[in-house]
Amino acid sequence: MTEALARFATGTNWQDLPPAIVQETKRVLMDSIGCALGASTTDKGRMNVALARRLGGAPDASIIGLGGKVCCTNAAFANGELILTLDFSNIMGGGHDGAYVIPTVLAMAENAGASGRDLILATALGLEISARLARAVGQHNFTVEAVQRRRAQGQGLAGNAYANFGAAAGAARLMKLDADRTAHALGIAGHLCMVLSYGRWSSSLRGHMTKYGVPGWQSTGAVTAALLAEMGYAGDTGVLDDPERGFAYYVGYPSWHPEEITAGLGKDWCFNIKLHYKPYPCCGVFHGPLDCFYEIIEKHNLGPDDIESVTAYCRGHMDSPLFAKKTVDGISDAQFNPGYVFGVAAHRIPSGVEWYDPDTMANPSIRKFGDKVTCRNHPGYGKELEKDPLSALSKVEVVAKGATYTHEVKYRRGSVGTDAALSEREIVDKFRHNAARILTGDKTERALDALLELQELEHVSALMREVTL
Structure with a gap:
């Protein structure tokens, strides 16, 4: 399974992306970056940014809404926490997958001097792999059969640990790793992920800030996995192939349907199915x-x-x-x-x-x-x-x-594929509102221009200049 995902991550090119996937990927990036901007004035947002700055490192990548740079791991940490802080970011796959994938990809894209097309492709690949792992663990159920299967099995432990495979794959693509080293990156990422703490959150009467996961912390694992694989560090490339002692077992997922990972891979995209752009910042x-x-x-x-x-x-x-x-x-x-x-x-x-x-x-x-x-x-x-x-x-x-x-x-507002879906204008307006306390009006409009025409950017740094101070 890991090798198949690695071949997908390294063998899929820009021209292979369906236009609808390009469009949705740009919208997800816009929405996620906007949510990070909105969160940067909250106490929780400030704490995470302060920690990332304290840890510092080489000036590789930017923290959304701020000036200066930190190393890739710390940028991914801060941006992951900012994206999820308001509980306003889009829902896909098994939860807030974007908050667990995009911070890694964004940091590595900026560090690598990637183009807008490179960023879109790496993000789409990461989100798709994340969604397919979510299907395998029973959290991304968009067919009648999958819904019935999940309801029959019960809830069980849940969380976004699976998304680390997508984040690492996106990073590996931006680093131009070959299929072998990408497979090792995925094998490492499967060991550098969160514990399944969703259930603890839902049973707790104390509103702790770790909530149902710490995407920023998990993102440091994805960055680390890709960098180690680049140096030749051997990963657990069989991590998805052992039904008894593999990923689902040691992480704690109650369901494991590995056939969902590769079914139609590269032909039938699924991260955009059941995608929900939140109009309200709450559960x-x-x-x-x-x-x-x-x-x-x-x-x-x-x-x-x-x-x-x-x-x-x-x-x-x-x-x-x-x-x-x-x-x-x-x-x-x-x-x-x-x-x-x-x-x-x-x-x-x-x-x-x-x-x-x-x-x-x-x-x-x-x-x-x-x-x-x-x-x-x-x-x-x-x-x-x-x-x-x-x-x-x-x-x-x-x-x-x-x-x-x-x-x-019947459908909640913001649900893609229904008559309740948000228009692009509404998603743009949401970004404007989220950015209003951080960016000037002119800078917000330049950021939107860059995001809407992301495929035309020669360097991702041109986007990051507009979403930082």
Whole structure:
């Protein structure tokens, strides 16, 4: 399996990329870089940037939203943490795969003097390999059969450890490693990845900043893997071929379907299936219900004081301790607190870093609104998902002004391949909003020009100049 992925990573060329994949890759890069810009003014963002600067190293690559450079591993660390901090970045594969792949690829592209086309190709390859590993561990289920299989097997341990293969593959491509050394890079990357901590996050009542993974830390493993392979370090090239003691076993994934890794590889791209560009900076569980809530309050001109109660019907596991905490002690708490999320929406706080400004999180009216919010499992969610794997059936009931208003959606806004997909203009506007506190208006527009026409850039450094100070 590792050798097949290495051949795919080294043998796929620019002309092999379907136009739709080129377009989606550019959008994912734009969205991810924008989310990093938005997060750079948060306390969590500042901590990670300060650590990357402290660790320093050779001036190889940039930290998004800042000036100066650090070594590739530390740039990948900081940018990975920034991309995921707001919980605003796109969802694909088994989760926030982009936050685990793009930081490595971006750092190595800048260091290698790569072109825009090189960056697009390496990113697409990395995201595709990540998505295929997600399919193998049962986390990227976009067929009816895969959804039914996952529901029958149960949830089990989850996390983005698999994404390190994609990150290392993208780095190896930019470094022009041959197929043999790329296979070794993948074999090393499979050992330099996170533990599956998603379950710990969902069962914890403490809003720790490690949340459901530390993409920046894992990205240092991908960079390290590619650099070691370049020097001749031997990796575990059989790591994906041993069903009893291989990757899925020692990492802890409960499912392993290796046939999903190579099925149609190079012909049928899948990272863009079930891709979701987030319109709200919070857990994806709330996105469909928030679509419904906004529809109701805008249509009926309801303010927070008009509303007596909100009942949101979401996907399963709403009885998890993760969603039960009533206090908001920091950004990680807020992103998973249903009362807070609907509270900022009711108060029309702009969707972005504004949701996590200290004054917003301390706003007594927003906090009090949380007492009006109840979340339940949508009884039809699972059955609809088995019929249509792109669906995210959601419903909200709002009691206000002596009436009950109800709205239901099948697809959450931002879901690619559905009638709820965001337009390119909306993704561009999201970038502008995320960049507003860091970049000047002129610099933001130059950054957007570079991202929208990325394939025309001779050097990735031209892009990085526009997204740094």
